[in-house]
Amino acid sequence: MVPSLLFEVMLIGLLGIGSQWLAWRYRMPAIVVMSITGLLAGPILGILNPEEDFGSLYSPIISVAVAIILFEGSLNLSFKELRDLGKPVFRISTIGAFIAWILGSLTAHYIAGLSWAVAFVIGGLFIVTGPTVIMPLLRQSKLNPRPAKILKWEGIIVDPIGALLAVFAFEIISFMTADDPDGTKLLLFFAASLFAIIFGWACGRGMGWMFETGHIPEFLKSPAVVIVVILCFTGADEIMHETGLLSVTAMGITLANMGISSISDMRHFKENISILLISTIFIMLTASLQLETLLQIFSPNIIGYVILMMFIVRPLSIFLSTIGTGLSFNEKALVGWIAPRGIVALTVSGYFSGVLQEAGYDDAGILTTLTFGLVFFTVLAHGFSIGWLAKKLHLSMEGKPGTLIVGANRFTVELGKSLQKAGLPVIIVDSSWERLRKVRESGLNFYHGNMLSEQTEYNLDTIPYEYLLAATDDRAYNSLICTTFMPEYGRTNVFKISPFVEGKSTNSEIVSKVGGRILFDKKFSMDDLTDKMANHYIFRQTTLTAQYNYKQYVEDKDPSTVFLYLIKPSGQLKFYSEEMRTVPVVGDTIVSLTPPNKEKAKIQAKLETNRNNNQNGNQN
CATH class of the missing domain: 3.40.50.720 (NAD(P)-binding Rossmann-like Domain)
Structure with missing residues (x-):
């Protein structure tokens, strides 16, 4: 164990950035290196256990970091990028997400052995990919612009949708299994989601107006945005858990499309912050896992579930949802294969594991193991295969400098x-x-x-x-x-x-x-x-x-x-x-x-x- 919490903070940062450097130096997927480093420092060698050492601060730190990462990603979502791509992105984010939810839930019930209630909650959550895992892959793989933009938009937009689907599934389950069903909670859920979008839009417009009118000096712009992002996330999340992710995404997209000249400067600052946060959060999450969780991953039902999710559910949802969108077979094949899960899946599944067990669903105890199994295997498989597959499908810009x-x-x-x-x-x-x-x-x-x-x-x-x-x-x-x-x-x-x-x-x-x-x-x-x-x-x-x-x-x-x-x-x-x-x-x-x-x-x-x-x- 580490001698002090200060030393642990330093060590987490050092391991995170060191993993990023190692990945850059030897041209390896950064998320793979970070995951392995966290596992070595945590459950394998027992040097770190951030969840235990940070105590009650652990969850808020992870949540705020995820909010900033998601906002940084959405700050790159300009609608001008959607020329000729609006149809496939919309289809994948709606129809594709719905198909993946249904198929994923069926797979969780029949293969992983989860009850219908828990299966539909986790099925909604596992449609997410997210900027924490997609962005590092896109940086290193040099894909053609079309598939790269589709994966980026899907990762950022579907991230909050997946979390909301999990909440929605839980609310539906609570409503249907209650002795005295009350539709008020369902109405509250939809109202809270709508409020999150409006609140995020208002925060974005407000910050944009203050930038354009000079109410915030240049040296305070980036710090002010960080604080407003945390305010935007917390304000929505306090009303309904997980709607904060939707709110910061709406804020980022609003700012990205206002045409503010200083946004590009902030974007570079946010990218640096985002890389630091991704590095440290990945180390914290993987180092906090228990050795028993790692061993459980290799059980037949979990391995079977992961294989079906990777080779059947994801490709099928992409191919079905993109019919008639103009995407080539090669583009569909690449997008249908690349879907690594990351921080959002790990953090939200941890939350629902506790909530569902309190509600009497004992099989929810396996959610953390199931989630990490999917995260680890998808990160490993997609991280090492994206460059090779893109070249084979002639969708790579990789070549001579x-x-x-x-x-x-x-x-x-x-x-x-x-x-x-x-x-x-x-x-x-x-x-x-x-x-x-x-x-x-x-x-x-x-x-x-x-x-x-x-x-x-x-x-x-x-x-x-x-x-x-x-x-x-x-x-x-x-x-x-x-x-x-x-x-x-x-x-x-x-x-x-x-x-x-x-x-x-x-x-x-x-x-x-x-x-x-x-x-x-x-x-x-x-x-x-x-x-x-x-x-x-x-x-x-x-x-x-x-x-x-x-x-x-x-x-x-x-x-x-x-x-x-x-x-x-x-x-x-x-x-x-x-x-x-x-x-x-x-x-x-x-x-x-x-x-x-x-x-x-x-x-x-x-x-x-x-x-x-x-x-x-x-x-x-």
């Missing part, structure tokens, strides 16, 4: 052509149709629009591109692009052409301090690169060998050479910058912009050789 270049000019066109020649995805974005003329003629992918506009956000698919290069002739715009997209691409993957121009130090001193790493070298501004292109500089590709190492390569180069990027034998792409710490080794291919002198000499030598051969031939 792509590059998005902002700014169409002679240099970026040639840079794009060199990347394309190396087999790397590339796209050039510019708001000028005239500047894009050379890009169109070259056959490169392009997008006509302003990189910072809202339309671009919804119309340009950025999933295939890991790197962003800001290479316009406007130094301030380049820095603004980098600052805007740094949270999305990561600090090490966003670059800008050097803002330093000889004789123009005033703006450069300011602009250089704003976002993005300097691309290639500080001394090569956009003007310098344009001049080199005008002077017929050439893109040269060189592969290092044991006989020709990096030191020799650098020594042979002209001082005016621009080292652009290198490609590892594994396909990894590295752009040169002043902060690049990678030292090229044997097998690496380096692309540089070199003066034409050597090329001219080679051409001249070849012409001389041909001339001599011709002369010798004539003499013979």
